[in-house]
Structure formats: C-alpha cells, structure tokens
Amino acid sequence: MIEVHDGTSVIASVRVGKPCRATIGPTEMIIGGPPLVSQLGDTRWSGSDGSNGTAIARDGVRVARVFPIGDAASSAVFDPVGAALMRVHADGDKAIVSDTANHQLRTLARAGSKITVDHPALTITGTNDLVLASMLSAPELDPEVRMLAACGRVLVTEKKEL
DSSP, X not given: OEEEEOSSSEEEXXXXXXXXXXXXXXXXXXXXXXXXXXXXXXXXXXXXXXXTXXXXXXXXXXXXEEESSSOSSEEEEEOTTSOEEEEEEEETTEEEEEOTTOOEEEEEEEETTXXXXXXXXXXXXXXXXXXXHHXXXXXXXXXXXXXXXXHHHHHHHHHHHO
8 A cells, every 4th residue: 555644644545456446535546457447426537548658538538648647767647738737857766846937846765665745744554666756745736647547657667567
C-alpha cells in the first residue's frame, strides 16, 4: 500500500495489484489495465497508450497526457493543449517538480523508507519511486488524473517485472 500523509491523516493511497485501487479524499477508483479503464459513477475514465505517452480521457474527451510512461527518472503530465501541468525529474534520492515555465513547485527526497515533500509538507510511504510519489501528491492535478497516472505507472512497472 502506497500512502500520502499530511501529518495528521492519509490523504491519498494506492493499493497495488490488478486491478489497482486508488483513493484521494472520499473518492476511490478501481483502475484496470493497461490500457487504463475505470468507471466512477456515471463517468468513464480511460487511458490509451501511444508513442507520445498515455492519453487520459473522461467520457471520451482527452483531459491529460502522461509522458514518458515508464521512465525511472522523469515524467510529465500535460493538459489537452500540451502545456505541462507538472514535470518531475529525479536524480539520486531527490526529485524536482516544476510547471510548464520550468518554475520549481516542490522538491521530494527519499528519507529512509519514506519520501518527503517540502510544499505542501507531505510524507509518502510504501514506495521509493520518486516519480510515482510526485504524481500521487500533485495538488495541481485533478484527483482522478492523479489516481489514473499513479495506477498507470504502477501497472506499467508490474508489467515490466513479469
């Protein structure tokens, strides 16, 4: 179980497996794939893989794209017109998250068996993947996009390990 803690409670989690289960606040998504697929109420979420990453769609309308998909040291989430909502670059035990203008938003660091985030102050447990931790804890992304991006990364990683 991967969890994001804000100091007092768990604010997000991912339960690794097939299907992947992700929760942010009161919302839980059960996500199958790849390709990604989830139903949340009347809304169908999907993620189609291509050479330019995973396009995430809500009821068939593209809302984001994650690229690259399985890179251990970097990834980005783009809006429908191609502007980066967040970019992450990991180097050793640290990662920097920036926006489309390359302004630094926050830093993540491995600290023993957990990952810490400077702004907002968060702790992630259950993974040492800085890129995954940055996506799951990204306040600039809609919760559903965060959950799909995190589960997409987990599912791709599991597939590579088989």
